[in-house]
Amino acid sequence: MVIGGLAALIFTSTGWPDVKETFFSAQAFRTSFPDILDGFWLDVKMFLAVEVIVLILGLVIALIRTSRLPALFPIRLLAAVYCDLFRGVPVILLVYLFGFGIPALQLAGVPTDPIILACFALSLAYSAYVAEVYRAGIASVHQAQTDAALATGLTPLQALRFVVLPQAIRRVRPPLLNDFISLQKDVALVSVLGIQEAFRIAQIDSQSTFNYTPLIAAALLYLAVTIPMARVLDHITARGEVNA
Amino acid sequence: MSAPVLEITGVTKSFGDRPVLDGIDLAVDEHQAVALIGASGSGKSTLLRCIDLLVEIDDGDIFLDGEVITDPSVDPVAVRRRLGFVFQAFNLFPHMTALENVVLGAVRAQKVGRPEAGERGRDLLQRFGLAGREDDRPDQLSGGQQQRVALARAFAGRPRALLLDEVTSALDPELVGEVLEVVRDLKQEGVTMIIATHEMSFAREVADTVAFLDQGRIVERDTPDRVLDDPQQPETRQFLRRLLEAGRV
Numbered sequence: 001m002v003i004g005g006l007a008a009l010i011f012t013s014t015g016w017p018d019v020k021e022t023f024f025s026a027q028a029f030r031t032s033f034p035d036i037l038d039g040f041w042l043d044v045k046m047f048l049a050v051e052v053i054v055l056i057l058g059l060v061i062a063l064i065r066t067s068r069l070p071a072l073f074p075i076r077l078l079a080a081v082y083c084d085l086f087r088g089v090p091v092i093l094l095v096y097l098f099g100f101g102i103p104a105l106q107l108a109g110v111p112t113d114p115i116i117l118a119c120f121a122l123s124l125a126y127s128a129y130v131a132e133v134y135r136a137g138i139a140s141v142h143q144a145q146t147d148a149a150l151a152t153g154l155t156p157l158q159a160l161r162f163v164v165l166p167q168a169i170r171r172v173r174p175p176l177l178n179d180f181i182s183l184q185k186d187v188a189l190v191s192v193l194g195i196q197e198a199f200r201i202a203q204i205d206s207q208s209t210f211n212y213t214p215l216i217a218a219a220l221l222y223l224a225v226t227i228p229m230a231r232v233l234d235h236i237t238a239r240g241e242v243n244a
Numbered sequence: 245m246s247a248p249v250l251e252i253t254g255v256t257k258s259f260g261d262r263p264v265l266d267g268i269d270l271a272v273d274e275h276q277a278v279a280l281i282g283a284s285g286s287g288k289s290t291l292l293r294c295i296d297l298l299v300e301i302d303d304g305d306i307f308l309d310g311e312v313i314t315d316p317s318v319d320p321v322a323v324r325r326r327l328g329f330v331f332q333a334f335n336l337f338p339h340m341t342a343l344e345n346v347v348l349g350a351v352r353a354q355k356v357g358r359p360e361a362g363e364r365g366r367d368l369l370q371r372f373g374l375a376g377r378e379d380d381r382p383d384q385l386s387g388g389q390q391q392r393v394a395l396a397r398a399f400a401g402r403p404r405a406l407l408l409d410e411v412t413s414a415l416d417p418e419l420v421g422e423v424l425e426v427v428r429d430l431k432q433e434g435v436t437m438i439i440a441t442h443e444m445s446f447a448r449e450v451a452d453t454v455a456f457l458d459q460g461r462i463v464e465r466d467t468p469d470r471v472l473d474d475p476q477q478p479e480t481r482q483f484l485r486r487l488l489e490a491g492r493v
Contacts, residue, residue: 144331144335148329148336150321151296151298151327151331152324152397153325153349153401154348154353155321162348166339167337167338167339170339
């Protein structure tokens with residue numbers, strides 16, 4: 001009802017024919033879509049690479065932060081500072097700083113490819129988020145489980161590996177996937193470095209033709225990835241509720 | 245006469261300012277079962293956790309087969325592999341099946357091959373009345389079944405001694421019997437054990453020695469009949485009288 005009403009309001013508005021032409025032009029869609037799709041593969045590749053790094057780096061940082069070994073205290077402090085810093089700075093700012101700052105240093109052996117630097121910035125930003133998600137999961141596994149694992153004769157490391165982490169990761173799968181949906185969208189931020197990915201190409205197209213349809217085309221491509229991910233998330237969450 | 249399997253001398257433990265164990269001396273000979281009785285908070289659980297090195301003691305010594313295990317140079321993992329512990333709340337691993345719970349220690353700690361460990365695990369579950377439940381997860385099992393899986397897990401490594409921490413306290417009354425049946429069975433096989441318990445009739449039946457703990461000290465220790473029928477210490481008498489009034493004996 002509400003949606004129908006809104007649709008009616010939009011489609012009968014005086015501006016609708018113009019909006020239809022500038023945002024939903026079939027002609028503009030057809031001409032711009034192949035290039036945008038090409039650019040979108042770069043988004044997907046960057047997303048996959050960053051996701052793998054984030055899953056591993058986030059876990060390592062979470063393990064450092066939850067460890068109680070006194071010897072690790074300095075590294076633990078460093079990990080806490082890292083999480084605070086990289087969660088507290090807007091991702092777009094990090095992409096800028098890494099993409100323009102690092103090449104400006106002119107260090108030998110440090111990559112200057114903006115795609116790599118952008119992935120680096122995204123990885124560091126998202127690892128800080130994901131580390132906190134893992135950390136919450138690890139903390140949610142009761143100490144009694146560690147006691148039982150140790151009593152069974154496992155080493156502390158084995159207790160973590162076979163008893164605590166499997167339970168922790170199972171519990172944080174929904175928030176993890178949620179962060180990955182965010183990441184999939186935030187990959188578009190690398191366009192500020194001039195990288196020719198879907199959003200950037202759509203932006204250039206729309207600015208040269210004064211037609212915004214390419215942006216809609218890019219939006220549809222993002223949705224084509226994020227909506228299935230959201231359904232997987234629903235599925236996992238529902239199953240978790242049944243098990244609990 | 246060989247050394248006792250477990251020997252505890254002058255063990256103390258405080259949590260902050262609160263003393264929980266206040267100079268415990270206790271020896272458990274091979275094939276013997278010692279029942280620890282006493283009110284909640286008297287230190288029974290803490291003593292068992294100290295023996296399994298899950299809690300660090302402040303002072304005193306604990307010996308396993310004549311070797312000190314509470315020295316900082318001793319590897320606690322190696323000690324725990326020679327002991328079995330059963331928790332009041334079962335503490336099964338919820339992401340594993342009953343059989344996986346039982347074989348985890350064998351596969352990861354004792355480095356037994358999976359087929360052999362699996363076979364031994366199945367035999368043990370069958371012996372404890374859990375045939376057919378091998379592939380069930382803990383949440384598909386009743387409390388009594390879970391605790392029997394936990395007993396199988398603790399016993400799978402053929403420990404030198406079993407430490408049982410109020411293994412029936414979290415169970416519905418009608419499920420207590422099936423768990424005690426397993427403990428009885430293990431005792432008949434000659435397994436050395438220390439049993440912290442509130443079940444006085446069970447302590448009388450299974451234990452060779454009953455030790456009464458009060459405020460972190462062993463106040464009285466003797467055969468079950470003597471401690472339970474003719475207690476010498478006023479604290480023991482008071483404790484047993486309270487149980488009697490509560491209808492627990």
